[in-house]
Amino acid sequence: MSQMDLPPYATPGQRIWHYTFLVICGLIFFFLIAPILVIIPLSFNAEDFFTFTPKMLALDPEGYSLKHYRDFFTNPSWQQALWNSVKIAPAATVIAVTLGTLAAIGLSQDHVPFRRAIMAILISPMIVPLIISAAGMYFFYSRIGLQGTYLGVVLAHAALGIPFVIITVTATLVGFDRSLTRAAASLGANPVTTFFKVQMPLILPGVISGGLFAFITSFDEVVVVLFVGSANQQTLPWQMFTGLREQISPTILAVATILVVISIALLTTVELLRRRSERLRGLSPG
Amino acid sequence: MSDATSTGPMLAADGTPLKRSLNRALRAQKLRALMLIAPLLVFILVTFIAPITDMLFRSVENQIVSDTLPRTTRALEGWDHNSGELPSEDVFAALTYDLVAAAERKDHTRLGTRLNYETTGMSSIFRKTGRRIDDFGETYMDQFAEATPDLAAPETWVTVMADPGWRADYAAWEAARAAARETGRDFDRPPPLFRLKNGVADILPEAADVYAEFARIAQVENGDNPAEEEPWAPVYLALYRDLMHVGPGAIERLDDASRATLAPAHDAVAGFQSERLADLYLDADKGWGEPAIWSTIQAFSSNYTPGYFLASVDLRQTADGVAMQDEDRRIYIMLFERTLFMSLAIMGACILLGYPIAFLLANLPLRTSNVLLILVLLPFWTSLLVRTSSWKVLLQQQGVINDVLVWIGLVDNANRLVMINNQFGTIVAMTHILLPFMILPLYSVMKTIPPTYVRAAKSLGASNWTAFWRVYFPQSVPGIGAGCILVFILAIGYYITPELVGGTTGTFISNRIAYHISSSLNWGLAAALGSILLAVVLLLYWIYDRIVGIDNVSLG
Numbered sequence: 001m002s003q004m005d006l007p008p009y010a011t012p013g014q015r016i017w018h019y020t021f022l023v024i025c026g027l028i029f030f031f032l033i034a035p036i037l038v039i040i041p042l043s044f045n046a047e048d049f050f051t052f053t054p055k056m057l058a059l060d061p062e063g064y065s066l067k068h069y070r071d072f073f074t075n076p077s078w079q080q081a082l083w084n085s086v087k088i089a090p091a092a093t094v095i096a097v098t099l100g101t102l103a104a105i106g107l108s109q110d111h112v113p114f115r116r117a118i119m120a121i122l123i124s125p126m127i128v129p130l131i132i133s134a135a136g137m138y139f140f141y142s143r144i145g146l147q148g149t150y151l152g153v154v155l156a157h158a159a160l161g162i163p164f165v166i167i168t169v170t171a172t173l174v175g176f177d178r179s180l181t182r183a184a185a186s187l188g189a190n191p192v193t194t195f196f197k198v199q200m201p202l203i204l205p206g207v208i209s210g211g212l213f214a215f216i217t218s219f220d221e222v223v224v225v226l227f228v229g230s231a232n233q234q235t236l237p238w239q240m241f242t243g244l245r246e247q248i249s250p251t252i253l254a255v256a257t258i259l260v261v262i263s264i265a266l267l268t269t270v271e272l273l274r275r276r277s278e279r280l281r282g283l284s285p286g
Numbered sequence: 287m288s289d290a291t292s293t294g295p296m297l298a299a300d301g302t303p304l305k306r307s308l309n310r311a312l313r314a315q316k317l318r319a320l321m322l323i324a325p326l327l328v329f330i331l332v333t334f335i336a337p338i339t340d341m342l343f344r345s346v347e348n349q350i351v352s353d354t355l356p357r358t359t360r361a362l363e364g365w366d367h368n369s370g371e372l373p374s375e376d377v378f379a380a381l382t383y384d385l386v387a388a389a390e391r392k393d394h395t396r397l398g399t400r401l402n403y404e405t406t407g408m409s410s411i412f413r414k415t416g417r418r419i420d421d422f423g424e425t426y427m428d429q430f431a432e433a434t435p436d437l438a439a440p441e442t443w444v445t446v447m448a449d450p451g452w453r454a455d456y457a458a459w460e461a462a463r464a465a466a467r468e469t470g471r472d473f474d475r476p477p478p479l480f481r482l483k484n485g486v487a488d489i490l491p492e493a494a495d496v497y498a499e500f501a502r503i504a505q506v507e508n509g510d511n512p513a514e515e516e517p518w519a520p521v522y523l524a525l526y527r528d529l530m531h532v533g534p535g536a537i538e539r540l541d542d543a544s545r546a547t548l549a550p551a552h553d554a555v556a557g558f559q560s561e562r563l564a565d566l567y568l569d570a571d572k573g574w575g576e577p578a579i580w581s582t583i584q585a586f587s588s589n590y591t592p593g594y595f596l597a598s599v600d601l602r603q604t605a606d607g608v609a610m611q612d613e614d615r616r617i618y619i620m621l622f623e624r625t626l627f628m629s630l631a632i633m634g635a636c637i638l639l640g641y642p643i644a645f646l647l648a649n650l651p652l653r654t655s656n657v658l659l660i661l662v663l664l665p666f667w668t669s670l671l672v673r674t675s676s677w678k679v680l681l682q683q684q685g686v687i688n689d690v691l692v693w694i695g696l697v698d699n700a701n702r703l704v705m706i707n708n709q710f711g712t713i714v715a716m717t718h719i720l721l722p723f724m725i726l727p728l729y730s731v732m733k734t735i736p737p738t739y740v741r742a743a744k745s746l747g748a749s750n751w752t753a754f755w756r757v758y759f760p761q762s763v764p765g766i767g768a769g770c771i772l773v774f775i776l777a778i779g780y781y782i783t784p785e786l787v788g789g790t791t792g793t794f795i796s797n798r799i800a801y802h803i804s805s806s807l808n809w810g811l812a813a814a815l816g817s818i819l820l821a822v823v824l825l826l827y828w829i830y831d832r833i834v835g836i837d838n839v840s841l842g
Contacts, residue, residue: 004649014750025646028639029661035676035718036668038686042679050679051689099326106322111315118323125334127827129779131796132816135803136337139344139813159333162326220669223781227803240671244678244786253679256672263667267660270667 036260043068043253050250068254078251081239088150088225088235089218092157096214099158100165101207105199107166108173119166126163130223133160138227148230156228157221161214168213172206172277205277209270216266338820345813348591351583354397355384357495359587367581368606372574378563379527382422383496386520389416390503403808404593404602405582411573418570423523425561430522433554436547437522444513446544447497449481456511477505480512486544489536492524523563529555594814618798618815625795628713629777633724635717636773637766640724644765647725648732659729666722674783677715681706681787707789715787720776724769731765764833771830775823795819 006018046065047053055063072078103122107115125133137156138147146152176199184194200207222237229238236255243252298307352359357380365373388394398412431438444453455478466473480501487494500521501512529552537545537552567574585603586593593603600616601608610616643662647655665673680686683702691697705711735758743753781796788797795815802812 004646017750021642021646025642028643029658031639031718032643032665032721033661035673035680036665039672039676039679042686049684050682051684051686095329099329103323103326106319109315109319109322111312112319112323113316118327121335122326122330125330127775127823128338129775129781129796129819129823131779131781131799132338132341132820132823133334134781135799135812135816136339136341137334138803139809140337140340143340155333159330162330216667220671222671227800237669237671240675241782241786244671244675248678252675256669256675259669259672263669263672264664267663267667271660271663 039253040257040260043250043257045250045253048250050248050253068251071249071251072254072258075251077234078236078239078255081234081236084233085219085236088153088157088233089215091154092161092218093211093215095154095158096161096165097207097211100162100210100214101169101203104166104169104173105195108170108176122166123163125160130160130221134224134227137224141228147228148233150233153225153229153233156224157218158214160221160224161217164213164217165207165210168210169203169206172203176202205273209273212266212270216263341813342817344810345594345817346590346592347810348586348593349589350397350400351586352589354388354393355381355583355587357381358384358583362580362584362587365580365584367577367584370577372564372577373580375563377580378567379492379523381567382419382520382523382563383492383499385412385415385419386422386496386518387499387503389419390518391507399807401582401586403597403811404586405578407573408579408582411571411579415567415570415574419520421519422563422566423519423521423526426526426558427519427522429554429558430525430551433558434547434551437525437551438516440516441513442547443497443517443521446540446547447483447486447494447501448512449483452478452481456513460511477511480505483541485539489532489540490525490528493521493528496521496524525551526555526558526560594810595818597811598814598818618795621793621795621798622818625778628709628716628792628794629774631713632716632720632777633770633773635713636721636724637770639717640721640728640769641762641766644725644728644732645762647729648735649737662722662725665718666726670719670782673719674715674786677711677718677783678706678787681711681714706787707792709788709792711787711789712784712792712794715783716777716780719783720773723772723776727768727772728762728765731768732762735761767833768830771826771833775826775830778826779819779823 006015010018041056042050042052044064044066045053045056046063046067053063057063106112107119112118133156137152141147141152141156146155180198180202181194184198185191189197220237222235222241225233225235225238226241229235236259240252240255243249296304298304300307358377361377361380362373365377385394388397394412394416395409398409398416401412402409436442459475459477462475463473480498482494482498497517500515500517504510504512504515529548532552534549534552537549540548564574573579581604591603596603596608597611598618599622600611600619602611647658647662650658682688683704683706685706687705688697688702692699692702697703705714739757739761740753743757744750748756778794779796780794781800784792784794785797785800788794796819799812799815799819802808802815
């Protein structure tokens, strides 16, 4: 029996309001989901249009084609962009996860001086609007010669991803039973062994989902790479951005569909990890 | 218990006092925690905090005027901008020396561009004058050549001006280079940099100063030997001005070789036909006759300036103080207002759409709400560009929404709705993008509201509406607050979506910042606008921290 069920004694007015409310909610869900789903069929358009052709609406197979996908996989500039994204995002993720996990463990200790100030600094890349980060990094990285380099983009993206790692890993560590490490130590394990054998397996779900957040941050990021990168670091979002701004080509819809599929996969992974972590911590029956 | 142990301090196992032992353990623990945090802290400080600080500095930095026109800014200090008169000939002479050097280094156009931000027309004045500055002082050059033919020879100038030590060094360097060339070895040692002779700057201050500048530019910029290059015409102008001022006694103090050249020159200058520099400038560009040009240079001669910040709020700095920007150049206040207005509109739309969804999710059985939550999380996880491109596709005039409306017959095919490249497009697309950020905090607050309160209200006779409005709603206000601040913070700094669907009327202040970085190259103004935006966001974030707390930022 939930709050949303109508009691048997509801008046007609209450019934009407109840169903109106459900319809409103349905419309809002439609608003949330439809724009994402609508591009999937459009990406199979046989014409270079951004709307449904009569042939598509008649479900005529001739109205559909894979030509935009073919273009994506054969066009050198899209391939270069994909390759750049694939090179940059993992590198940024590795840096963010390694440094972020260590720092999160440090922050979760009992006695950390200036914890609030340190936390504020580490979280700041998430709070500062991207355009400001991009402007600052553009000015500063041009001064030190990192502007327009692969390394510069990786460092910038790692900085943007770190807050997510910090947040997810600290959240996992809140439920971490410290007596486990003490037990390991009392049985003669050194801190490094304790970390890898006891602590790491338990906080791994948090680390992985933090890593996924960092990955998607970099993989999706366009503002900072527009400024910090140069033509050689053109990533997939950059290519989409210029495509949308200048010569809007339907290949973008094919790329968008692929990205939607990737995000569904990532969402599923994070959700599974979250449930596993909650089950491990005994917070939910699973 | 024996007496000995009960009176002394408590001891740890190794015999040290327990207190000290505990303190040491605590210190070690703190140190370990800091060691774990340190790498990341350093990383963030270098890759993120330093750039932000750099931007803040850049918004007030203004070295370009005093760096490019060092002599002019110094000479202008004594000029009263309220007098309505042009500066003295000394200022014009200083400007000539600065400009000829700047033109050689091709710096004068950059300076013109910088000052053009403040007073329109400066850029062309500097460009035009830069083309003719080489000729300023040519009259004196010709007259000197007639009176003392020696001075037309570059070698003579080196004899008069250069430090004999430098000449010896330079000769040695040239010999080494010649030897290297003969044997075919690489030779990349730079030549010794020009040094002035001791004392010459006391007697001929301007000429020595300008000649030294000339010699260094000849060496560094062009890789030439000063002894083989004919000095710029303004060097002769400087010499003329010096010789007009010094008495014969000063010339006597020069060394023999210099005196042989300069004594006849000194005798001759009195008879030279002189020429007003101001006329030369007015001839090059009439703009120099306007005191406003000079007061701009004077107003921006300090190393730090509030000018960019003033420009960000449609004010400008004049020599008399702060004034409103000209009517047609006032855009930033309007842009800030528009950014605020649109962010508020987006926030309002997010409350309207987000509240019912969060309410529904919080009140459904867990199994159903978990499934529906995926419909909220999927947009959250989908690439921003995917969502923006789908809105671009949907809202176009030939797009899906217009097609549907025409098909239903709500809209005539001839006048399809314009829903993109205006404020409407930006608000719709951004509401869609930011809606999950409203729903998630609202949902997490609503989940904690016990259903018993509403039931109790109803059992006491409250209508459904009263129970909701007086009992449920007040308890959900913290969620609204958190969601609103989050959405507002994110909206106010948005760049991508307004850029793609905002056209000209739906853009934010961030689009202007990007424009100044990549198109107009007015980096100082971009930095100042960015600093203002940053201050607003940090203030809002501080409020958010007060209400919700940093640690409660949840990620879905």
